[in-house]
Amino acid sequence: MSAETPHVLVVDDEADLRELLVITLGRMKLKASTADSLASARDLLEKHRFDLCLTDMNLGDGTGLEVIDFAAQTAPDMPIAVITAYGNMEMATAAMKGGAYDFIAKPVALDRLRQLIQDGLGIRQNEDTNTPSDNLVGDSPAMLVLKEQVRKLARSQAPIYISGESGSGKERIARMIHAQGPRREKAFVAVNCGAIPSELMESEFFGHRKGAFTGAVEDRKGLFREADGGTLFLDEVADLPLHMQVKLLRAIQEKSVRPVGEAREFPVNLRILCATHKDLAREMAEGRFRQDLFYRLNVIEAHVPPLRERREDIPGLVDHILARLSDAWQISPPKISTGAMQALQGYGFPGNVRELENILERALTLCDGSQITEENLSLQSTTPITDTDIPHRKTEAGRPSQIPLEDYLQDIEKQEILQALEETHWNRTAAAKKLGMTFRSLRYRLKKLELDQDDTGDS
Template sequence: MTLERMDIIVHTAADMDAAKKQLACNEYDLCFTDMKLPDGDGLNLIKHIQLHYPNTPVAMITAHGNMEAAIAALKTGAYDFVSKPVDLQMLRNLVTTALKLKHGETSQVERRSRDTLLGESEQMRKIRNKIVKLARSQAPVYISGASGSGKELVARLIHDKGPRADTPFVPVNCGAVPQELMESEFFGHKKGSFTGANTDKAGLFQAADGGTLFLDEVADLPLHMQVKLLRAIQEKSIRPVGAQTEVPVDVRILSATHKNLSQLVEAGEFRQDLFYRINVIELRVPGLQERKDDIPQLADHFLTKIAQQAGLEKPRLSNEAREALLNYSFPGNVRELENILERAFTLCEDDTINKEDLQLPADTHNHNHDIPMDDQPLDSFLGDQEKEAIQKALEQSKYNKTAAAKLLGISFRQLRYRLKKLGID
């Protein structure tokens, strides 16, 4: 009745045999199936549709609280699930989003992902292909990989290529939110609910309503927030701090961390039920060490970007510098490559980046202790080093920028770019 009021033509089937006959005779934009059918179960129907009608999304109707069935459906390939008793507004939202897949409303953002997620290695081609498939689902995706490997970029692509592309993508670094403010940040609060709550405030879930919430460094969530997050994901509703009732939210959850969540679960530092819930599908992003063939293309991309931002000529990478990059182990991955090239851009002369300009550690395989990856982000660490060198040069030249540039061995324009980039007044 609800779907017909949305001007949608609906066919019904009493059992799996009837459903297969209907599928063979008609083309469908969406299929709803119950978990238990008179002659089988919904999971088998999902598999059948996945095999014979891969462009038809399937939503599973599950018993209230039966998350095991919902997760099994998502792992099998279901687009999404609906719990009984069915919330009609959530049903409408699900259908509206699912129909965008069939009607091509996401075509405006269907730019080739190889232009965004760079690299022609076999690993990157597989990831781009998987992103297209994951974008067609609403299943939670857990993106694993080392720091700086591009996990947020992958999450943005999954969002941009799916039916939620024209809705908000809200990233949050779970480790950067103070514990005492965490519940309010995620779920919002009502005026007067605590000291300083002078107005109602919407949380991150509400900001992402209709879109995607990306939980970066999800391993950093304290245990008490893991419980609340699990409930919000399972119930598809939140309760703002100080509120008496829950508010329904329509949010797709993507999460990531550079830590080993399985080990944290075993150590009792991360809830197994939450891990089970967010890790419906895992997508591992390889480190740069595993796809070294992509380094020349990435280096060219970053040098073009840096030169455009500075308004200067793009420097050439010497053969020795290129070889040095290919032999370097990159503990900070793609983010570290960009920082190294940005520093080299500042230091190079005659529009050529030489090996010395890269300032790579001599020991390329055992230098992780030289860079405080756990205590300070790499880009912040390198930025502090550059800032210190520039400030020393300015002090020595009595704040004559032309003289300071000569001391640093860079042009005045390059110094001006670095001052602006690092926020040095």
């Protein structure tokens, strides 16, 4: 944004609404210029630089979509918000897919309008610090596309559907979109929809009043109000039951929530990001996910590629993960042998980056401290897995097919540590030696696996 007073372009063919917008902008100490048609808007955009544009969707000689298209050529960094007729979500969705960062419905509510303007100006203020490439590891073609998409999505306030396999890093992408956008100073609230019991969902999402039901011993704000002003990330959104999907849709459309046992509604201003490893379109087609909610959440889709589609990123990821783990364990990062790296690059990674992290964490525990070898990796198979193998991959090493690999490996690790502790009568120094790891590494594992009985040391 320029050092001078921010300059806002108002495009609307209704004189009354133009006047309302100009008055509101003036009270916010902002400069305003107006256009009553598509032609005059194009003329102003060619001659002047604006920090923000507010455009109606229905103009006498065109539409707001044409304003967006023209601005994309003449002022690509200028945030645009659109004004739509009440309930016309199709037009609002089309505008956000075209590049608008948000929309407001008629009749225009002044408090919502002011927030819309502040959000748009906040996007310009964050432009110089928008550096997602510093936070995403990898330079493969798929990752370069994703980095650029994150940069663009951070500018928008549109709902984003983040697709990708389990362990691919969907929540990380959601956090990056939030951190690069105008809401980054506000809360980022993440919830796993599949982890909330069905009977508690309404209370968890929308809050409750004290005494509203058995066990409600105090007022609770709920996730929507906790995320007010910031971002709400709905992970595994496909796991929401149908009755909760209806309530979620209403809260998103009305931008307000009513806590359980409360007579009034509370306005909320937040951005919704959602993710699932399931095929949301298939869930909708098969009747398990509401069509209207699908189109409301899936305004823009960001796809996180599986690790097997970006194998060239594995060496960089290995270095990054080992550096982070070594720093947490307060040890020098070990080297990784050529054979070990080749084995990792030939592995299929059905659990994606999360599985790579677990493999390296286990290898760091088992190695001699200076080098990780192929034996330390304990991969399930040394045979390279191709993309076509993944959907039909059979379980190896006796793992039941219904148990996720991550849980299976963690259970094996837990049993090995418990056995060593029992054999050494819970002398952790002796158990660490028996397991071939440092005392610090064992202490870290005990804490992660919730096996630490106390912090008083060894007997």
